[in-house]
Amino acid sequence: MKHFLTTEDWPREDLEQLLVDADRLRGLKDQSLKGKTAALIFFNPSLRTRASFQVAMIEMGGNALVLDTAGTWSLEVEPGAMMDQGAEEHVKEAARVLSTYVDVICIRCFPKFQDWSVDRQDRLLHAFAEYATVPIVNMETIVHPCQELAHMLAVKDRLGAPDGKKYVLTWTYHPKPLNTAVANSSLLIATKFGMDVTLLCPTEEYLLDPRFMSASEENVKRSGGSLTISHDPQTAYRDADVVYAKSWGALPYFGRWEEEKPIRDAHRHFRVDEDKMALTNNALFSHCLPLRRNVKVTDAVADSPQSMIIEEAANRLPVQKAVLQRLLKGN
Amino acid sequence: MKHFLTTEDWPREDLEQLLVDADRLRGLKDQSLKGKTAALIFFNPSLRTRASFQVAMIEMGGNALVLDTAGTWSLEVEPGAMMDQGAEEHVKEAARVLSTYVDVICIRCFPKFQDWSVDRQDRLLHAFAEYATVPIVNMETIVHPCQELAHMLAVKDRLGAPDGKKYVLTWTYHPKPLNTAVANSSLLIATKFGMDVTLLCPTEEYLLDPRFMSASEENVKRSGGSLTISHDPQTAYRDADVVYAKSWGALPYFGRWEEEKPIRDAHRHFRVDEDKMALTNNALFSHCLPLRRNVKVTDAVADSPQSMIIEEAANRLPVQKAVLQRLLKGN
């Protein structure tokens, strides 16, 4: 497996092995990637992902270059394009040249939030994967596979085998429409690991892209889990073992967010709070951070012993070590 | 002593030891911090501080991550806040998560210059110190303790024991109101090290915050030095052994700087020049850099053999090595 773009094309057993590796790599500093360099390209800002990737490389004896493009690097992805508009460079050159300098290229590139039919193609990531001659790692585009693994590692640490456990992915309020990446990833990993998953969201319009709904349906067939859709918190939370919260913008409203705002605002009560958590089977709570406290989730839940938010974030480091080792050393 | 937030809570003998350590670490490259990583978080721009901290870690075999937030990372510090405004993340999570990735967190966060009653609380720094599980180092907030030590090391190199030497901290003209941090720090360190200190500033309104005036008064009681206030350069410079120049905005005018401007402009003659220096005991001159030449100080003074501006800046490197070693190795 050359790239790490999405968990969709990784079998569960390979992901399980990455989690075993990650667990072993916790706190370990070695020279396993001595002489290796990663380019971390951020088309969108990052602190946690950037810090954890950089430390991952350093703690294995390697190095990381942070290329923070801050909107200044406009890359063409279309083959054959007449490049007389904004883009100064084709990804064909960018990917091939960087491949001669570094051993792995990690990319963060969010949707542009104007047209989901474009964003859903994740073209920049795939163009890098096509042209680069070194492995590509997804640091969040329309999925966030490293977050997925960090999350599942936290779940397994607390629950043991996840199979058959009841998992709720709940939409939660946020004043702005956000990327669906972590929601997509949550659905993918929980279904792949055999959990009984409920996707709780305000309306049908908040369902995730058919690609991820279908992949999750496929996952449950293989893993023995299940996937249910709910718009009612009271039902969805009942007997849950894990509650994962994330806010996201409804796909039909890309590019006309002012029309989505009233629906969003009408569902502030989706906030994760003590009352909802009281319906669960003493469920674990998590969120990918950053977290708007008392907007997405109450302090009481975020700070409870069942909250795994810090563990999940801490897991980014060993998980990324495992992914980087797999790609760079083939182990 | 877990953090290095301000010299106020460090006894003189501990600071003296840091200076001894710094002197020993000059030019030294070793592996004393092998495997250690520092996060350098800049909420305000930096070149000198950033370069010297990064090199300090590298030359001791460690590494540094530079997290340049460039205004994009708005952190909530208030416990229990309803985070529906600008801040996307609470420092509680930021500090705890980063603590799982790195061994020490260094922070630069200037006052916002709107309301000194808020700025003077230095809340972000203290919130990091409260929530982080690794040491915190102040890279300049409302004090600048690393600059203090670099300054005092330069003074000691030139003068030997500073006790009883006459020290003038002079306000000097700058077209914009600046942070009081280095002025506060100058006062704190000179009084702590037993010097006869004169604070020379245009008017009473330019006195420093009572917290630092009082701490300096306490310092002189303990150190045997003295603290005098002057608004007259002719008197203040007489027989001085050290002249330290700094410009700062008058605290009562925070948020309404246009009212301060005429006072500031009327004191352009506070510029350090040859005539004033001629009144001194062949005094050493210093300034923390960057320095507006011929505005704050004349070229003749800045380039004279008595000028320590380059030495003081160069001292940032060994001083920070000493601080980082103390915090990370406990030596």
Next chain:
Amino acid sequence: MKHFLTTEDWPREDLEQLLVDADRLRGLKDQSLKGKTAALIFFNPSLRTRASFQVAMIEMGGNALVLDTAGTWSLEVEPGAMMDQGAEEHVKEAARVLSTYVDVICIRCFPKFQDWSVDRQDRLLHAFAEYATVPIVNMETIVHPCQELAHMLAVKDRLGAPDGKKYVLTWTYHPKPLNTAVANSSLLIATKFGMDVTLLCPTEEYLLDPRFMSASEENVKRSGGSLTISHDPQTAYRDADVVYAKSWGALPYFGRWEEEKPIRDAHRHFRVDEDKMALTNNALFSHCLPLRRNVKVTDAVADSPQSMIIEEAANRLPVQKAVLQRLLKGN
């Protein structure tokens, strides 16, 4: 030779040795610059140069600090200036202080495109060279000497000895006026290495600065090459062995670019295409990247086996290793 500012003051045999060194250093990772640190100062954005310099230091066991000033670091270069305007710091301090932290300072500083009589002095670079006490490397100002060497290394890899080979530097269309640095550098290196050089550009107004035209004339006297000016692609391309494409703004139009636009637009046909390349002696093609495909050059040419664009970019890494070793180790 202390600095690497321009190839003008480096004899051909020294440059040849750098290319021999670069060839040897390809793919090599050693500890030859262990404990050495480079400061990479970018007054203009960079990805390729930044990545290749950083990796060069890392792969020789050293480190690099990236100081991305993003317009926030305004340095005074005039000796004796009254610094009451925009500049907060004099290069005198900046260069001397950084020299105490790092072992080499690499600088990118483009022309400001308002007044060529100012830009052509390249004052910031020369001020750093004057005040710094460590070597200075030019990462592109009004020349781009590292690109020159990477280009010539690619040429030699493909052609062997370049002497007597026919070389065309062609202006090519770009929607915006660009820096002349790479054009100047192309002319300098091709003439220094004994090639029969044709400078192909739309009109007399696109000739390069007299400094570089004269230096190139001097080069051909010494190297036995030649220098011809042409405004006719049909003639210029005939029997060429190497075609190097670059777009640049005409020097007389600095600061009034709207007047240059019609001339520029009238020469879109200078684009490098298959028809023109068919006139050549199966010429190699190159360009320094980034490249606007199908604007500056057609896909068919850029992707042909004769295209060296990726090789030239890849050569940046070993060339810069060779330059850094020469300056830091004297070998």
